[in-house]
Amino acid sequence: MKEVQEYLNNNKERFLEELLDFLRIPSVSADPAFNHDVAKTAEFVKDKLIAAGAENVEVCPTKGHPIVYGDKIIDPSLPTVLVYGHYDVQPPDPLDLWESGPFEPVIKKTETHPQGAIYARGACDDKGQAYMHIKAFEGMLATQNLPCNIKFMIEGEEEVGSYHLGDFCRANKERLACDVILVSDTSIIANDVPSITTGLRGLSYIEVEVTGANRDLHSGVYGGAVANPINVLSKMIASLHDENNHITIPGFYDDVEVVSKEERTAMNEAPFNLNHYKKDLDIDDIHGEKGFTTVERTSIRPTLDCNGIWGGYIGEGAKTVLPSKAFAKISMRLVPHQNSDKITALFQKHFESIAPDSVRVVVKPHHGGEAAVTPTNTPEYLAAHKAMEATFGKAPIPARSGGSIPIVALFEEVLEVKTVLMGFGLDSDAIHSPNERFGLFNYYKGIETIPYFYKYYAELKK
Amino acid sequence: MKEVQEYLNNNKERFLEELLDFLRIPSVSADPAFNHDVAKTAEFVKDKLIAAGAENVEVCPTKGHPIVYGDKIIDPSLPTVLVYGHYDVQPPDPLDLWESGPFEPVIKKTETHPQGAIYARGACDDKGQAYMHIKAFEGMLATQNLPCNIKFMIEGEEEVGSYHLGDFCRANKERLACDVILVSDTSIIANDVPSITTGLRGLSYIEVEVTGANRDLHSGVYGGAVANPINVLSKMIASLHDENNHITIPGFYDDVEVVSKEERTAMNEAPFNLNHYKKDLDIDDIHGEKGFTTVERTSIRPTLDCNGIWGGYIGEGAKTVLPSKAFAKISMRLVPHQNSDKITALFQKHFESIAPDSVRVVVKPHHGGEAAVTPTNTPEYLAAHKAMEATFGKAPIPARSGGSIPIVALFEEVLEVKTVLMGFGLDSDAIHSPNERFGLFNYYKGIETIPYFYKYYAELKK
Numbered sequence: 026m027k028e029v030q031e032y033l034n035n036n037k038e039r040f041l042e043e044l045l046d047f048l049r050i051p052s053v054s055a056d057p058a059f060n061h062d063v064a065k066t067a068e069f070v071k072d073k074l075i076a077a078g079a080e081n082v083e084v085c086p087t088k089g090h091p092i093v094y095g096d097k098i099i100d101p102s103l104p105t106v107l108v109y110g111h112y113d114v115q116p117p118d119p120l121d122l123w124e125s126g127p128f129e130p131v132i133k134k135t136e137t138h139p140q141g142a143i144y145a146r147g148a149c150d151d152k153g154q155a156y157m158h159i160k161a162f163e164g165m166l167a168t169q170n171l172p173c174n175i176k177f178m179i180e181g182e183e184e185v186g187s188y189h190l191g192d193f194c195r196a197n198k199e200r201l202a203c204d205v206i207l208v209s210d211t212s213i214i215a216n217d218v219p220s221i222t223t224g225l226r227g228l229s230y231i232e233v234e235v236t237g238a239n240r241d242l243h244s245g246v247y248g249g250a251v252a253n254p255i256n257v258l259s260k261m262i263a264s265l266h267d268e269n270n271h272i273t274i275p276g277f278y279d280d281v282e283v284v285s286k287e288e289r290t291a292m293n294e295a296p297f298n299l300n301h302y303k304k305d306l307d308i309d310d311i312h313g314e315k316g317f318t319t320v321e322r323t324s325i326r327p328t329l330d331c332n333g334i335w336g337g338y339i340g341e342g343a344k345t346v347l348p349s350k351a352f353a354k355i356s357m358r359l360v361p362h363q364n365s366d367k368i369t370a371l372f373q374k375h376f377e378s379i380a381p382d383s384v385r386v387v388v389k390p391h392h393g394g395e396a397a398v399t400p401t402n403t404p405e406y407l408a409a410h411k412a413m414e415a416t417f418g419k420a421p422i423p424a425r426s427g428g429s430i431p432i433v434a435l436f437e438e439v440l441e442v443k444t445v446l447m448g449f450g451l452d453s454d455a456i457h458s459p460n461e462r463f464g465l466f467n468y469y470k471g472i473e474t475i476p477y478f479y480k481y482y483a484e485l486k487k
Numbered sequence: 488m489k490e491v492q493e494y495l496n497n498n499k500e501r502f503l504e505e506l507l508d509f510l511r512i513p514s515v516s517a518d519p520a521f522n523h524d525v526a527k528t529a530e531f532v533k534d535k536l537i538a539a540g541a542e543n544v545e546v547c548p549t550k551g552h553p554i555v556y557g558d559k560i561i562d563p564s565l566p567t568v569l570v571y572g573h574y575d576v577q578p579p580d581p582l583d584l585w586e587s588g589p590f591e592p593v594i595k596k597t598e599t600h601p602q603g604a605i606y607a608r609g610a611c612d613d614k615g616q617a618y619m620h621i622k623a624f625e626g627m628l629a630t631q632n633l634p635c636n637i638k639f640m641i642e643g644e645e646e647v648g649s650y651h652l653g654d655f656c657r658a659n660k661e662r663l664a665c666d667v668i669l670v671s672d673t674s675i676i677a678n679d680v681p682s683i684t685t686g687l688r689g690l691s692y693i694e695v696e697v698t699g700a701n702r703d704l705h706s707g708v709y710g711g712a713v714a715n716p717i718n719v720l721s722k723m724i725a726s727l728h729d730e731n732n733h734i735t736i737p738g739f740y741d742d743v744e745v746v747s748k749e750e751r752t753a754m755n756e757a758p759f760n761l762n763h764y765k766k767d768l769d770i771d772d773i774h775g776e777k778g779f780t781t782v783e784r785t786s787i788r789p790t791l792d793c794n795g796i797w798g799g800y801i802g803e804g805a806k807t808v809l810p811s812k813a814f815a816k817i818s819m820r821l822v823p824h825q826n827s828d829k830i831t832a833l834f835q836k837h838f839e840s841i842a843p844d845s846v847r848v849v850v851k852p853h854h855g856g857e858a859a860v861t862p863t864n865t866p867e868y869l870a871a872h873k874a875m876e877a878t879f880g881k882a883p884i885p886a887r888s889g890g891s892i893p894i895v896a897l898f899e900e901v902l903e904v905k906t907v908l909m910g911f912g913l914d915s916d917a918i919h920s921p922n923e924r925f926g927l928f929n930y931y932k933g934i935e936t937i938p939y940f941y942k943y944y945a946e947l948k949k
Contacts, residue, residue: 055804116806119703185804212708226707230805239769241581241920245688245890246674248820249790250781252774255815256728256793262718263725307701312714312845319712328711331718332808337795338816342517342647343692343853344578345818345891346794346919353717354800356807358710383774391805428707429807457808458703 054113077163087189090181105174107203110155111183114147122459148463150456154209161475172483186392211448222446224425227359227396252383254351269315323427365393394431404485412477516575539625549651552643567636569665572617573645576609584921610925612918616671623937634945648854673910684908686887689821689858714845716813731777785889827855856893866947874939
């Protein structure tokens with residue numbers, strides 16, 4: 026291990042430069058305008074896997090964005106780790122809130138990251154975290170210290186719902202055969218409070234369109250007599266939560282996992298300071314489902330949020346228009362046992378049922394994914410635990426995350442393998458937001474920790 | 488009169504070509520990107536007034552867009568008519584719904600306009616209607632048949648609330664002195680049902696901004712625990728109407744004019760076919776305040792409509808963002824006795840009071856204007872009545888309009904003169920909407936009718 030860590034340490038500067046190059050390619054998977062850049066990014070990943078020593082490296086086409094595969098089988102009798110990550114990123118909007126270009130990475134020191142952080146879209150989610158694995162692999166291989174076989178599967182559609190990953194896994198079951206899937210796409214509680222993610226929420230993402238009249242109207246001539254789709258949509262959205270902030274869709278809570286009192290107590294003992302939380306977000310009050318704490322609301326409870334809304338005149342100045350249409354993007358975070366297809370169907374049925382006759386509603390499901398809970402008594406969990414303990418100097422806390430990585434449930438179903446979620450970001454790293462960043466501490470700590478995972482995993486699997 | 492009408496008839500082709508040139512300049516007053524074009528349009532109006540024979544023509548600067556003035560005083564003892572119109576237009580958005588370019592006028596025949604209509608932004612509102620007056624003036628002057636003095640005041644800020652017109656009128660009281668103000672910026676009920684507008688609604692236009700956290704957040708990490716400004720804004724907007732579609736702002740109805748049973752009965756006897764109305768708009772049901780008919784809802788009752796809403800991710804695909812901000816443009820149409828400043832203040836106070844502690848709200852008043860009712864027993868109303876009767880072959884109906892021309896109240900206050908609203912558009916002409924149009928029948932009928940107004944007005948004022 027000493028030899029590996031020396032190698033990694035001696036190449037830090039280069040590892041950073043390479044990541045910055047990776048971040049400069051705007052691989053926005055949601056917007057077809059970036060298709061060329063997404064393809065270029067896949068080639069970048071391929072080249073870097075080859076340079077690190079991977080074999081059978083291939084940019085595998087799908088019906089959407091390609092998946093990059095590569096492996097290094099050193100001994101079929103050793104355990105095999107499949108590293109999953111994604112090279113696509115969220116759209117950078119709103120652009121005007123970025124302090125520097127989203128695809129022009131800069132390094133700046135902050136209160137949270139006194140050693141500096143890389144500011145760029147994808148720095149943390151997930152280019153930075155995926156690249157840690159390629160560099161740790163390079164170090165282990167270069168120093169002949171790779172104790173497991175390794176496979177890489179780096180996809181380009183995670184931010185749009187991993188549309189084609191399921192088909193790819195089903196078609197490549199043999200090629201992807203492994204003992205465990207290792208993913209760094211989550212966060213730790215703080216740089217001095219390491220944690221391992223043991224739960225993820227599922228997702229149901231929907232777009233709705235409300236149409237009133239067949240054309241935009243003059244609000245003076247028709248206002249007050251013809252349904253205004255913005256007002257109607259607002260009313261429909263408002264009705265999706267009751268006065269206790271419970272979601273009102275019939276059947277929505279039917280399958281929600283009931284978390285034991287013990288787990289809820291343990292969960293609420295993790296370090297959390299409500300005043301710091303409010304100060305960091307600059308809010309006077311929190312807001313959520315009655316009967317649950319902030320930690321619970323963001324982990325074991327399902328939610329419904331509008332992610333976007335638009336309609337009518339949204340330019341400068343005033344326009345007295347009664348618009349024909351209004352739209353919203355609405356997503357629900359789901360918890361274990363809630364099925365995303367079922368929830369999507371419940372939403373659709375309910376949303377259509379509450380529309381007045383004066384409008385027409387179209388509900389268009391975007392994508393979904395299932396929640397997941399990972400056990401803490403498996404060799405892979407223990408290997409991650411020991412690895413983090415070795416590099417952070419303290420035992421990591423098991424923690425449920427509010428985010429969704431639907432592929433965890435997919436891998437369990439299709440590849441029949443458990444996933445370990447050993448992420449190194451921070452919740453405050455503004456992933457999906459302007460000024461996304463990834464601490465240099467976190468990037469290097471990840472690269473340092475990963476070889477320990479392989480070491481302990483190989484030992485525990487013996 | 489025969490001579491005038493012959494002149495007008497002989498120059499129809501040229502009158503149309505000139506209007507099309509006028510329509511080709513994109514004079515969008517709301518958007519600073521068009522400032523240069525707005526200025527160019529003022530110059531166009533100036534040139535055309537000079538060409539028609541007006542004197543003292545001047546592009547008068549204001550702190551916003553300029554006002555074009557011109558006059559022709561033939562005899563100080565004759566009555567003076569001040570023609571008001573506006574050369575600015577509404578923004579053309581949404582552009583993708585236009586069948587032809589908003590500033591590339593084309594002539595097409597339709598069911599409503601079997602003789603053809605000019606499709607362009609501003610065709611009806613108000614370039615087409617304002618230009619009728621310049622051409623009628625040209626005809627009267629060229630044939631030495633102008634029976635009154637005439638003054639023109641064509642402004643460039645009507646669509647953004649006539650911000651600087653009040654100051655201009657106050658500063659130019661002498662120059663604008665007149666006996667009546669003549670405006671064509673309203674509609675007739677149908678091409679075979681002429682009408683004169685006797686009432687206009689006032690307006691209060693407001694923009695609101697709701698802020699949750701200080702940055703866009705990941706909806707998985709923070710969703711369910713931090714207020715979502717889109718959901719909150721939706722709830723706030725929804726609460727502005729009760730289950731009977733009454734507006735819930737305290738004090739909102741306090742000053743609303745109570746219209747007599749007789750007037751309501753007469754109003755509802757005007758031709759109106761609900762099935763045609765629904766079919767034209769392609770809606771299954773109408774929607775409005777309980778206890779009032781469609782005709783009443785769009786004339787004698789105040790309303791509240793969202794004219795625009797936006798927040799979060801509104802691009803292609805999906806983004807799981809919990810946005811920092813959401814916005815809406817909200818306007819209220821007011822009826823006689825409601826004061827727009829008072830209503831704006833009531834809205835602001837109420838909207839701020841219903842915001843939960845988890846968000847911050849900014850309410851920004853845009854502009855307002857007062858409602859107006861014009862008497863039907865004045866020389867100017869009777870002149871308009873007789874003029875329309877002469878050219879349409881039937882008596883026009885007095886009709887209250889749902890729209891707002893706040894300058895009518897302004898003129899009464901500052902210039903102490905009544906306005907007559909003799910418009911020639913149709914409600915179905917899609918003003919403020921894509922594919923705005925103005926019938927050739929209507930354009931030429933306006934040019935034909937205007938000289939009769941001058942004739943009868945001069946006679947009645949003798």
